[in-house]
Amino acid sequence: MVSKALLRLVSAINRRRMKLLLVIAVVAYVASVWGNLVNMRSIQENGELKIESKIEEIVEPLREKIRDLEKSFTQKYPPVKFLSEKDRKRILITGGAGFVGSHLTDKLMMDGHEVTVVDNFFTGRKRNVEHWIGHENFELINHDVVEPLYIEGLAKRVGARLLLASTSEVYGDSFLVVGLSTVGQALYHAPEGVEVRVARIFNTFGPRMHMNDGRVVSNFILQALQGEPLTVYGSGSQTRAFQYVSDLVNGLVALMNSNVSSPVNLGNPEEHTILEFAQLIKNLVGSGSEIQFLSEAQDDPQKRKPDIKKAKLMLGWEPVTSHSVFGHQD
Numbered sequence: 016m017v018s019k020a021l022l023r024l025v026s027a028i029n030r031r032r033m034k035l036l037l038v039i040a041v042v043a044y045v046a047s048v049w050g051n052l053v054n055m056r057s058i059q060e061n062g063e064l065k066i067e068s069k070i071e072e073i074v075e076p077l078r079e080k081i082r083d084l085e086k087s088f089t090q091k092y093p094p095v096k097f098l099s100e101k102d103r104k105r106i107l108i109t110g111g112a113g114f115v116g117s118h119l120t121d122k123l124m125m126d127g128h129e130v131t132v133v134d135n136f137f138t139g140r141k142r143n144v145e146h147w148i149g150h151e152n153f154e155l156i157n158h159d160v161v162e163p164l165y166i167e168g169l170a171k172r173v174g175a176r177l178l179l180a181s182t183s184e185v186y187g188d189s190f191l192v193v194g195l196s197t198v199g200q201a202l203y204h205a206p207e208g209v210e211v212r213v214a215r216i217f218n219t220f221g222p223r224m225h226m227n228d229g230r231v232v233s234n235f236i237l238q239a240l241q242g243e244p245l246t247v248y249g250s251g252s253q254t255r256a257f258q259y260v261s262d263l264v265n266g267l268v269a270l271m272n273s274n275v276s277s278p279v280n281l282g283n284p285e286e287h288t289i290l291e292f293a294q295l296i297k298n299l300v301g302s303g304s305e306i307q308f309l310s311e312a313q314d315d316p317q318k319r320k321p322d323i324k325k326a327k328l329m330l331g332w333e334p335v336t337s338h339s340v341f342g343h344q345d
């Protein structure tokens with residue numbers, strides 16, 4: 016009896032213990048789940064903070080770019096003179112996105128004219144004229160002038176003049192077409208009644224020039240920048256003359272405004288030896304390149320100097336850009 020009672024007591028105690036243990040286990044489980052939840056939330060909050068700061072890192076430069084873009088929308092164009100309707104010409108420049116053409120575009124736009132550039136971007140670049148895109152006086156047409164543009168007819172109708180620059184240009188009292196595309200002159204047949212001006216352009220240098228045009232100045236600049244030897248053929252005593260692009264542009268405008276219908280040379284007659292060019296460019300670039308003398312090239316003219324008497328006499332034009340960089344003034 017006693018043992019049975021004892022047994023019941025023990026099992027009663029065990030049951031209670033079991034219950035107690037069970038309660039403790041449940042509490043422990045709930046506590047651990049709760050702890051985990053709290054932990055997870057703080058990890059999550061931490062993670063969210065990290066993600067937010069990562070997003071901020073990525074977004075801030077984009078915001079910066081948007082601010083820059085917004086600024087460029089309120090783009091400031093180079094200053095443009097006001098011209099009355101009477102004085103303002105409509106000018107079409109083929110090849111106007113090229114080196115010379117884009118500088119001519121700049122000059123004519125700043126003088127207050129309306130300029131349409133026609134270019135197929137064969138060697139020209141949109142960025143050469145992009146500072147005018149959106150301006151009310153400017154239009155850019157992507158077109159290959161090999162295909163008809165019907166400008167000659169228009170030129171005749173409005174009494175335009177055509178000015179050829181190694182290629183071709185049209186120009187008139189109210190309308191001007193300037194052909195600076197590299198397509199040959201032969202492609203341009205000025206209709207009867209359209210006045211023609213012809214410019215013979217000599218070596219020109221300046222911003223936007225082609226670095227791979229094979230001319231000595233661009234070759235030397237490239238070699239100096241790349242730390243390669245500046246290659247001089249022969250003794251380097253042969254001379255070349257280069258005009259600055261702004262001088263050429265002024266010459267082209269003077270020619271367009273003149274009555275000279277025969278070809279006119281536009282260049283800078285100031286000669287310098289190839290060796291002088293090499294030394295000057297090496298110094299200006301601050302390059303450690305050597306000057307390397309190679310055997311004389313065949314058909315390399317000893318002198319190449321434009322005769323600009325006619326331009327001086329008939330247009331009152333001559334280059335004004337100083338060559339003082341060579342150590343002496345004009």
Ligand SMILES: NC(=O)c1ccc[n+]([C@@H]2O[C@H](COP(=O)([O-])OP(=O)(O)OC[C@H]3O[C@@H](n4cnc5c(N)ncnc54)[C@H](O)[C@@H]3O)[C@@H](O)[C@H]2O)c1
Pocket residue numbers: 109110111112113114115116133134135136137138139140158159160161180181182195196197198216217218219220225
């Ligand atoms: N830069 C010089 O030192 C120099 C010297 C002598 C003569 N020239 C002559 O002056 C003119 C302009 O020279 P540049 O240095 O500015 O050359 P460039 O190559 O920079 O300009 C020529 C322009 O004509 C465009 N073009 C070519 N083919 C075209 C086509 N079929 N339709 C529409 N556009 C076309 C090109 O994309 C380019 O924008 C050229 O005729 C060149 O032969 C230049």
